[in-house]
Amino acid sequence: MVARRVRALDRKLLRDLWRLKGQVLSIAFVIASGVALLVMSLSTHEALRITTDAYYERYRFGDVFATVKRAPRHMEAQLRAISGVQSIQLRIxxxxxxxxxxxxxxxxxxxxxxxxxxxxxxxxxxxxxxxxxxxxxxxxxxxxxxxxxxxxxxxxxxxxxxxxxxxxxxxxxxxxxxxxxxxxxxxxxxxxxxxxxxxxxxxxxxxxxxxxYQGAFNDLALTVVRGADTRRIIEALDILLAPYGSIGASDRSDHPSAWFVENELEQNKASARILPTIFLLVAAFLTNTVLSRLIATERSEIGLMKAFGYSNREVGWHYAKFVVAVALTGIFAGWVLGAILGQISTNGYARNLNLPLLIYQPSPMAFVLGAFVSVAVALAATSRAVSKAASLAPIVAMNPPEPPSFRNNGVLLGKVMSWLDEPTRIIVRQISRWPVRSLVTIMGFAGAVAMMVLSLYFTDAVDEILRTHFDELQREDLAIGFNEPKSSVVLQEVLHLPGVVSAEPMRIVPADFVSGHRRHRGSLQGVIRDSKLTQIYDVQRGQIPVPPNGLVLTSRLAEKLELRVGDEVEVRVLEGRRPVVMAKVAEVYDSYVGMLAYQNIDALNGLLKDRPVTQYVNAKIDESQQVELLKQLKNLPAVSTVAVKSVAVSNFNQTVADTMMIFVGFFSVFSFALGFGVTYNAQRISLSERGRELATLRVLGFSRRDALYILLGETTILVCVALPVGCLLGWMVTAVFVNAGGFQTELMRLPLLIAPSTFGTAVAVLLGASVASGIAMRRLVHKLDLISVLKTRE
Amino acid sequence: MHSTSKTPSQPEVTLRARGLTKVYQTGEVQVFALDSVDLDLFSGEMVVMLGPSGSGKSTLLNILGGLDAPTSGQVFFNDEEITATIDSALTRYRRDYVGFVFQFYNLISSLTARENVALVTEISKNPLDPAEALELVGLGERVDHFPAQLSGGEQQRVAIARAIAKRPALLLCDEPTGALDSKTGIVVLEAIERVNSELGTTTAIITHNSATASLADRVIYLADGRITRIVENSTRQAARDLQW
Structure with a gap:
């Protein structure tokens, strides 16, 4: 007997799923998006981690690196003798x-x-x-x-x-x-x-x-035996290489390429954790809105089942299975989509990183996690609706549908009501009759807006970083580096080059900054007094003059070294006579970029006990002569580096577009889809709840337009309320995201600054999505079957 | 005993149907819901349509009310054909001339009794005051109640008030007492009867219940999509004297 019942119920389940396929698919799609994002991000991160590790190992990437001015090759035996060293490579x-x-x-x-x-x-x-x-x-x-x-x-x-x-x-x-x-x-x-x-x-x-360099080298890399203490090897290297102008050995974490890769992986990991989490939470909200209302429209069927003798447990399980079936549809789609996108995104990264091999073998972890989270979220989101369905009294099915009870509004709302026409009253009463449901729907819309704000925000962040770094701080058009420090005469020579409008000397010395047990390897930049071309820019306070004495540090560097204004920091210069000096922190400024340290160039020269030398020149140029200038610079043997700012800016944009935007791109597409999914579902369910009333209105002589007005009016009001809420929520979600560890790398941190156009676009997209789904509703309202809706009870 | 006279000697035709056929295609089988039905409804008369389930009475009522289109045949309202018209014109026809009453009331749950009636009066040319319409069905005291606060019979009477408040030329009632017990049903029929006599509205009632037949000026019997016979009652019984 029980077996027969279950079979019949399962048939009903399948038919319900088919009947509601539009809604089932759109909820499943939202769940699929969350799962796909999770699978994509986790598997991309995993693949990149495994791939880089394998790459490093297979091609014997060094563990420790050192650079010297010039050291004799016969040191090799001595260096090899350091305990823990496995292989060593000396080179130029x-x-x-x-x-x-x-x-x-x-x-x-x-x-x-x-x-x-x-x-x-x-x-x-x-x-x-x-x-x-x-x-x-x-x-x-x-x-x-x-x-x-x-x-x-x-x-x-x-x-x-x-x-x-x-x-x-x-x-x-x-x-x-x-x-x-x-x-x-x-x-x-x-x-x-x-x-x-x-x-x-x-x-x-x-x-x-x-x-x-016969019989000499200036660069070495070595690998260490497993379990060796890298720090002690570095210490030993530093002692041995100090006489040869070593700037200090370092391990992989300070290696520029490895460091950048590590930053990239960290950022990727942070997105892998945060973005899908936010997405799944919004998906949970939507699932809740949609499924609980869907189950509510099944009231009389539930009553019938109860009347036939199905137990609470059987009915509850029936609807739980419905939820699980929807979730599973989403999960399977999400798995496939996530695996495909994971492969695409890993390929994209691999292409950017120029990795010769690619190991994409996503572990089951990402898939299991995605499935588990989605089912849990879907069931949790609908548990109230399911248990309400299970405990419904059978009498419900026996009686004509009980009209939901409305009460007269308070004096104030009553007054407002008296100005409205009946269709508008219907809309307002619907909203106030189910305040919780309306609130949840508003939050669903707001979530979609918030997701869009978050995904569009990245462009704003990059623009702001570019603005503060390249427009405010680095005001030069061109930076010229010489292969060795020159006397200040070189500045005059640069000024005589074609197209150079103004020029300023700059000095950059590699240095370790040490404060207690904290250390940072970077460089110290000397800037002239009242520099026009390098202006320290605090993102909160604006321009900051470089004081005659003391260091100016980015807040990121000050935090890393736990330094405050007035503290002393040990500066170990890594070139020339390699002086070690104590310097006072004169200013800490807030910047989105890097770990930078500045000092007045005269003070820096004094610190190094050097005569004034110039190794770099910043220049402002006449753009029309740029080509000629660059041609000449190419042929000056003393010039070792030339950096054109406009090129750096476009390269920055390109690199950011290539890496971060792969992820953000997918994310934006999903966010837009979410916006449509939320509005479509809200309106579709309103239609199934209200089809009977709308058909009645049509029969009473109301036009399709009137019916559509009542149907869409409710969601339109909710959307309008949701827009500002969504913008606020978007700001909050972005703040959470920005402050999450992984995005505060040493390379840069993301500014919490959202352009008005981002809010505008997010708002416009949700409005667009509601209009699009409104057009879909219009078709359904046109097809409204006036007769059958009136003959059957809901 | 309350009674009214029969159809006037020179009856004016409000609604004329000719050769109405409605065919539903179910797979390979054609089902004739209506099969060449000719019918005239006279101004101010009360008609009861009787017949078993599937006899085509609801289909007929839906086509007469402009809710459905026949497969073939024509319907003329005051000599104007409504079967050849577009949707917006049908909407106007329903809005201006037809009042519907349904088995399951179909009130808008978020509107009070008065507002449910006002829903219709707001879009009509020469309506009754909603309170007046409700007074007519005996609900003068309950105008500000929501559907959930009314009994089934009261809800149906609101539906009648809503249907007649526009002073329709035609009142079409599909099983108006189908969901009600007999006592309440009689109250509802009294309301319909009063509207018919006081406003002179041409009224058609579909029912299973043969006891209702004695209310009518004419009783139309349907079976298998055809009108089998039409019986004219020499006297109409009053609703309050009905029993079933």
């Missing part, structure tokens, strides 16, 4: 200016030595085309693939480089990738630039000859 690594035909800007590059005809011991190359450099030809180079692709270079092409002051024509024999240069970053750039920074691997003896 030098900055160079590159020149490509048809490219006006000077390009920067790094020359790295490799043994002729074979792979280096560590930091092996992944040869992508051509071959490694041969022993007999000193002009052969292998270049990094990203640079080759950016310029369309292939083996056989030529590239010019100024090496140690001499212009050389080099033949490209191969392209390669390396775990060491996943990201390549010029010294000036805020973020990596594939196009304007190239890696050139050259034969060991060729570079020795070019730089007069």
């Amino acid at each position: 690594s030098k900055q160079a200016i590159l020149d490509l035909e048809g490219f006006t800007e000077p390009l920067m590059g790094r020359l790295v030595s490799i043994p002729e005809g074979e792979q280096p011991m560590l930091n092996r190359l992944v040869l992508r085309s051509g071959r490694l450099v041969a022993a007999d030809n000193p002009d052969e180079v292998v270049i990094n693939e990203a640079f080759a692709v950016a310029h369309g270079l292939i083996p056989g092409d030529m590239i010019e480089a100024i090496i140690n002051g001499n212009k050389r024509r080099l033949r490209i024999v191969g392209t390669a990738q390396s775990p060491e240069f996943i990201y390549v970053m010029s010294p000036f750039a805020l973020i990596p630039d594939k196009k304007r920074y190239g890696i050139l691997w050259m034969g060991q003896s060729a570079l020795e000859a070019a730089f007069d």
